[in-house]
Amino acid sequence: MKLRDNNNVVGYVFTAPFIIGFLIFTLYPILSSLYYSFTEYNLMEAPRWIGFDNYVKIFTDDDKIWKSFQVTFTYVFASVPLRLGFALIVAMLLNKAARGIGVYRSAYYLPSLIGGSVAVSIMWTQIFGDKGLLNSFLGMIGIHTDTSWIGSPGTALWTLIALSVWQFGSSMLIFLAGLKNIPASLYEAASVDGASSVYKFFKITLPLLSPIILFNLIMQTISAFMTFTPAYIISRGEGGPLDNTLLYSLYLYRRAFVYFEMGYASALAWIMLIIIGVITLVIFKSSKYWVHYEAKGDK
DSSP: OTTTTOHHHHHHHHHHHHHHHHIIIIIHHHHHHHHHTTEEOOSSSOOEEOTTHHHHHHHHSOTTHHHHHHHHHHHHHHHHHHHHHHHHHHHHHHSSOOTTHHHHHHHHHHHHHHTTSHHHHHHHHHHSSTTSHHHHHHHHTTOOOOOOTTTSTTTHHHHHHHHHHHTOHHHHHHHHHHHHTSOHHHHHHHHHTTOOHHHHIIIIIHHHHHHHHHHHHHHHHHHHHTOOHHHHHHTTTTTOSTTTTOOHHHHHHHHHHTSOOHHHHHHHHHHHHHHHHHHHHHHHHHHHHHOOOSSGGGO
């Protein structure tokens, strides 16, 4: 009876499913992959310890790793700002009291629910193919072309970026929540002083929205580095044409599940983790120069 009335015991009982799940399905795989990254392991034989050989090979004897770095960083640094920019613009347009505004918000959020699916990736290949919807539209306005935008080395990656930008709904809703927390009295006072819309945006909206921008920037950057499904479906798992859609996650997958180099793939995964961690740390460290809080004590 005394044990049942102990609040600590009750708390542990309720948190036990999460703790057990975390230990088995998260912590154990993480530690296992760290061990495998120092081994030669192909699933058929027992892991063989080789030390740092996988890491040395990645940076000295892998002719595709630098291409995957180039493709991935181009994808991340192009898609994330464009995605957040569109999300903020649409959020500001929807931050108004108007008839049917809820329908518009749902419509703009819908792509984020289905945008990462296999079906949408297949649809994307139809839109940007040589006989796709984009070329049909261009033909209607007098621009006739049979270019396969998704199959051309110069444009293939940008079709993936366009797909990422199209999925701005989740960031839009977060921006919308932040915009609703900005006091209307600030805009009214600025209007009385004769401030223009541009001035109000840069002096009121952006500073007060900067913590939300920081959150969205970090979450979307991490998400962009982890993008896999569109690149896999659109390039049929090859990363083509000419490796121009060979995202790091896709290359990691190919090493693990095409060539069955599990040790090598684990090393690639840890390098990705370190890169994401460093970039996230840089964003956090830079935030003190551009993120504004209502009280310094909250910073």
